[in-house]
Amino acid sequence: MRAEAAWRMPLATGLAMAGLLVLAAAAAPWLAAHPPEAIDFLALQQPPSAVHPLGTDQYGRDVLSRILHGARLVLLVAPAATALGLALGSLLGLAAAYAGGWRDEALMRALDGAMALPTVILAMLVLTALGPSTVNVVLVIGLAFAPLVARSVRAAALAEARKEYVLAAQMRGESTAYILVFEILPNIYPVLLVEASLRLGYAIFTAATLGFLGLGAQPPTPDWGLMVSESQALLTVAPWLVLAPVAAIAYAVIAVALIADGVQALLDR
Amino acid sequence: MLRFLARRLALLLLTTAVAATLVFFAVQVLPGDIGRTVLGPFAGQEAVAALNRQLGTDRPLPLRYLSWIAGVATGDWGRSFAFEVPVLPLVWERLQRSLILAVAALATVLPLAVLAALAAGRRAGGWLDRGLGLGALALGATPEFVTGVVLLLVFAVWLDWLPVQALAPEGAGALERLRHLALPVLCLSLLLFSYFFRMTRANVLKALGSDYVRTAVLKGLAERTVLWRHVLPNAVVPTIAVAGGQFGWLVGGLVVVETLFRYPGIGSLAHGAALNKDVPLLAGCALAITAVFALGNIAADLAAALLDPRLREAASDAG
Numbered sequence: 215m216r217a218e219a220a221w222r223m224p225l226a227t228g229l230a231m232a233g234l235l236v237l238a239a240a241a242a243p244w245l246a247a248h249p250p251e252a253i254d255f256l257a258l259q260q261p262p263s264a265v266h267p268l269g270t271d272q273y274g275r276d277v278l279s280r281i282l283h284g285a286r287l288v289l290l291v292a293p294a295a296t297a298l299g300l301a302l303g304s305l306l307g308l309a310a311a312y313a314g315g316w317r318d319e320a321l322m323r324a325l326d327g328a329m330a331l332p333t334v335i336l337a338m339l340v341l342t343a344l345g346p347s348t349v350n351v352v353l354v355i356g357l358a359f360a361p362l363v364a365r366s367v368r369a370a371a372l373a374e375a376r377k378e379y380v381l382a383a384q385m386r387g388e389s390t391a392y393i394l395v396f397e398i399l400p401n402i403y404p405v406l407l408v409e410a411s412l413r414l415g416y417a418i419f420t421a422a423t424l425g426f427l428g429l430g431a432q433p434p435t436p437d438w439g440l441m442v443s444e445s446q447a448l449l450t451v452a453p454w455l456v457l458a459p460v461a462a463i464a465y466a467v468i469a470v471a472l473i474a475d476g477v478q479a480l481l482d483r
Numbered sequence: 484m485l486r487f488l489a490r491r492l493a494l495l496l497l498t499t500a501v502a503a504t505l506v507f508f509a510v511q512v513l514p515g516d517i518g519r520t521v522l523g524p525f526a527g528q529e530a531v532a533a534l535n536r537q538l539g540t541d542r543p544l545p546l547r548y549l550s551w552i553a554g555v556a557t558g559d560w561g562r563s564f565a566f567e568v569p570v571l572p573l574v575w576e577r578l579q580r581s582l583i584l585a586v587a588a589l590a591t592v593l594p595l596a597v598l599a600a601l602a603a604g605r606r607a608g609g610w611l612d613r614g615l616g617l618g619a620l621a622l623g624a625t626p627e628f629v630t631g632v633v634l635l636l637v638f639a640v641w642l643d644w645l646p647v648q649a650l651a652p653e654g655a656g657a658l659e660r661l662r663h664l665a666l667p668v669l670c671l672s673l674l675l676f677s678y679f680f681r682m683t684r685a686n687v688l689k690a691l692g693s694d695y696v697r698t699a700v701l702k703g704l705a706e707r708t709v710l711w712r713h714v715l716p717n718a719v720v721p722t723i724a725v726a727g728g729q730f731g732w733l734v735g736g737l738v739v740v741e742t743l744f745r746y747p748g749i750g751s752l753a754h755g756a757a758l759n760k761d762v763p764l765l766a767g768c769a770l771a772i773t774a775v776f777a778l779g780n781i782a783a784d785l786a787a788a789l790l791d792p793r794l795r796e797a798a799s800d801a802g
Contacts, residue, residue, distance in 0.1 A: 338754070
């Protein structure tokens with residue numbers, strides 16, 4: 215009973231929290247009473263009120279509307295970056311397992327070298343070169359995740375390669391590429407599932423951090439990380455400006471962390 | 484042991500070489516025209532060409548690569564645009580300040596996480612275990628600027644206990660400096676707590692289920708003695724061994740925390756360089772951080788090996 219509860223509670227809570235976020239993002243155009251980028255010089259930096267439930271920022275923009283539209287951005291950027299990292303990483307991991315021998319060794323050492331650069335540093339280098347933008351944030355997070363995914367996929371693929379169904383497929387005369395993609399890949403789905411749920415959390419984390427550092431989405435985009443850095447100087451006079459995006463980020467990452475925790479516990483059962 | 488060390492140092496050189504290549508690729512190949520990247524779309528073509536000539540970026544790529552690697556190896560890391568000084572001494576000065584912050588955070592978080600893991604693992608599944616587990620999960624998932632802003636708001640603005648800026652004014656006493664460092668160190672510690680706690684807790688559970696702990700309990704030792712003398716050492720060593728792997732997190736955390744608390748370390752230097760498109764400085768920061776990151780890994784391996792005689796033997800066998 216207890217072992218069962220170990221995955222049910224986090225997974226259910228996480229999924230419920232994430233579901234609410236998806237709903238809020240989907241309904242943002244109707245839920246948000248004001249356009250997220252509408253400047254109102256008659257309502258600068260107002261504390262929360264009936265008209266502006268979370269107050270307004272230094273340009274008179276409605277904070278709640280910006281948070282709701284920011285949720286749409288998060289739900290586009292993080293899954294896209296995760297999908298890119300998973301696709302690229304699976305490809306590299308399978309290719310390494312497929313090639314074997316010195317090619318495998320060389321590919322894995324090269325990926326180790328790529329991982330020697332901390333993600334934020336790599337992101338800063340690439341975003342400086344390519345220019346800061348939301349699309350480039352997706353690219354750079356996907357690229358940074360690929361070596362990590364490749365490592366797990368390669369290990370799982372190598373363990374799977376010794377099993378009898380693989381031998382049977384080889385006997386049938388299937389090509390190695392066919393075996394990797396249609397025999398092995400479907401059988402290592404637990405690894406992919408765990409990687410996907412973990413990476414999704416880190417993708418939100420990293421995208422928010424890059425936004426905060428001014429290297430991601432640019433003003434006036436309602437990016438949560440960017441909102442924190444824009445209003446950081448007003449911490450003493452208008453704390454609601456910082457607290458709203460901070461709470462939104464914490465909510466999103468904790469929802470995904472609970473899901474990842476539940477998925478891991480479920481598969482470890 | 485010596486051969487183990489030599490192997491690790493060789494690996495360090497290799498990693499740094501790969502990283503240097505990667506940095507070269509990111510800052511020299513990716514932008515296409517560096518002069519254009521630095522000066523922006525509205526600069527005249529002559530200014531761009533002049534800057535490229537000055538930077539040597541009008542030369543063919545293989546030549547640029549060789550001179551970059553040679554420069555890195557001989558300590559000529561180029562000149563910063565914004566500061567108009569050589570990169571290496573500047574990076575070195577800021578790196579030292581960041582190390583103070585990083586070491587203080589590690590020294591804070593390691594004992595805290597180990598104690599919390601002992602307390603949690605002692606009654607696995609109990610309310611303390613669940614509470615700490617949930618707290619660690621949330622802390623590990625939350626970006627450090629989020630926790631940092633909340634810390635600032637609570638301790639610096641509302642309670643007014645601690646200063647907002649991390650760097651104490653010139654000539655401040657040791658206590659005053661500590662007070663300034665408290666918030667950023669706490670912020671970094673919270674970021675790292677999750678990983679160390681979960682790792683140590685798993686090791687505590689493993690040790691508690693082992694034969695030697697059962698023997699210790701059966702021969703009538705007090706629970707405290709069993710925990711401190713038998714479980715703790717066996718749970719701490721693997722944690723220290725993985726501490727090196729957390730340097731990447733720590734470095735990423737440094738960029739954010741130093742920016743948030745306005746601390747002039749390598750992280751905020753790199754951030755400023757990225758915003759100013761100060762390409763040589765950014766490359767130098769990335770290189771220095773990668774080298775320190777790799778060194779941290781080795782240091783953690785060494786510390787674990789020195790603490791655990793079994794690992795020491797295995798290391799000299801494998802070497």
